[in-house]
Amino acid sequence: DPTLNVLSEDWHNSYNSVFGDPFCLHSANYLIRLNTPEVCKVVSTGKVMQAMAEDNGRQTHIIQATNVSDFSLAILFDYLELTKITSQATIKAYIPTHKEEMGQKFLRKSADIINYFSCQFGSYPYEEFKLVFVPMQGFYGMEYSELIFLRDEFLNKNYDLNHSEFILAHEIAHQWWYGLVGNDQIKEPWLDEGLANWSAYKYLDDIKGRKSSSANNLTKNINLVKELTDMGSTTEYYQIAYSGGEAFWFGLEEEIGTDKVFKALRRYLAEYKYKIATTPDLLSVIETEAHKDMEYYFNKWFK
Ligand SMILES: [Zn+2]
Incomplete structure (x- = not known):
């Protein structure tokens, strides 16, 4: 997405790294207009304010995000959406179909983790938090404002829960350390x-x-x-x-x-x-x- 450049001693130049996250981003507001096929599910930072169906099988979404470090987006096909409402946020998990049981587990864990960090550091300020399970190579998770991506192998029943839970907590912690600060x-x-x-x-x-x-x-x-x-x-x-x-x-x-x-x-x-x-x-x-x-x-x- 387009972002505002940062001026500290000098203007920041873009830099692409084979490892690490090479970003320094201002907190900003985003208003996004997105046109997708109706069969796809749009998952993003912020909130869908309006979704308008067209007569050609497509849909236009108006999405608004406030005070976020970035705007991130996934367009999914054949995914399940699981929802859990807590006092901190509405948490949504997006998982490939047939993985519902494990998906529910990650949804509950996410609620516990957001609750813990909210109590320890300060409340989670956004209405929604989303986790999306996707194929990944070379790493296990990636954080964006209000949205994290996790490796889909975490949903396999024999995957080491100690490891996946640590990654989940690490990526959620980035909502505070990266997302808010x-x-x-x-x-x-x-x-x-x-x-x-x-x-x-x-x-x-x-x-x-x-x-x-x-x-x-x-x-x-x-x-x-x-x-x-x-x-x-x-x-x-x-x-x-x-x-x-x-x-x-x-x-x-x-x-x-x-x-x-x-x-x-x-x-x-x-x-x-x-x-x-x-x-x-x-x-x-x-x-x-x-x-x-x-x-x-x-x-x-x-x-
Ligand atoms: Zn990290």
């Missing part, structure tokens, strides 16, 4: 990926009784200052942005306690909702909630 994913990929991973682990630890924190000590004190364009491989990207990013947060819990970490994240969301935040913005929020000089800790991660 934007960041430059080329310059500071650790910001949204590290937070999405740590948030997913917190959900699994707190709600599912898993214990993830101790496994992450190996990546302690990795240098998080690295731009996507300077990373040589997918391995390096995952090690810095994901493993390094989550380790920063687990380490911070040990330094200032979990309550203060959540308080800092609530403040981070409140101050930077619908804006683009940077590492210094985040560190300053952490220092405010920690009520102490955090230089000694930050210096271990940003060299």
Whole structure:
């Protein structure tokens, strides 16, 4: 979709990467007019305000989305739509037919996860949230505003639920860290990926009784200052942005306690909702909630 360019020190140039998400997007409003065959189901960011049938087997949709980081769209054929209404949002899952039982499971899990993050960080502000299962190669999920894509193999009954549930929680966490608080994913990929991973682990630890924190000590004190364009491989990207990013947060819990970490994240969301935040913005929020000089800790991660 067309998006507004971002001006920081300079105008951002588009950059296409073989790994990672190379985006930095303003929060914006979208009004989309879309013409599709009537037999297809349109799933997108925002809300369909109007759907007008034409006499040639086609349909025009008027779709509106407010305060979103992007506008994303899927046009589906032969898919089931499952719906669950919660106090946070109307959640819809789009699954290939004959996979209804597993689809319901993911719908319930999504409701639990959105509820958990809403309580911990701040409420989910959109009316709808959608998950769409599609064939994927090389990765397992992708986040967009109000909409995530997940690998369709997750719907196989023998697929490892521990893995699919982690990916689900990670992609939903991006609704907060990427969707609501934007960041430059080329310059500071650790910001949204590290937070999405740590948030997913917190959900699994707190709600599912898993214990993830101790496994992450190996990546302690990795240098998080690295731009996507300077990373040589997918391995390096995952090690810095994901493993390094989550380790920063687990380490911070040990330094200032979990309550203060959540308080800092609530403040981070409140101050930077619908804006683009940077590492210094985040560190300053952490220092405010920690009520102490955090230089000694930050210096271990940003060299
Ligand atoms: Zn991610």
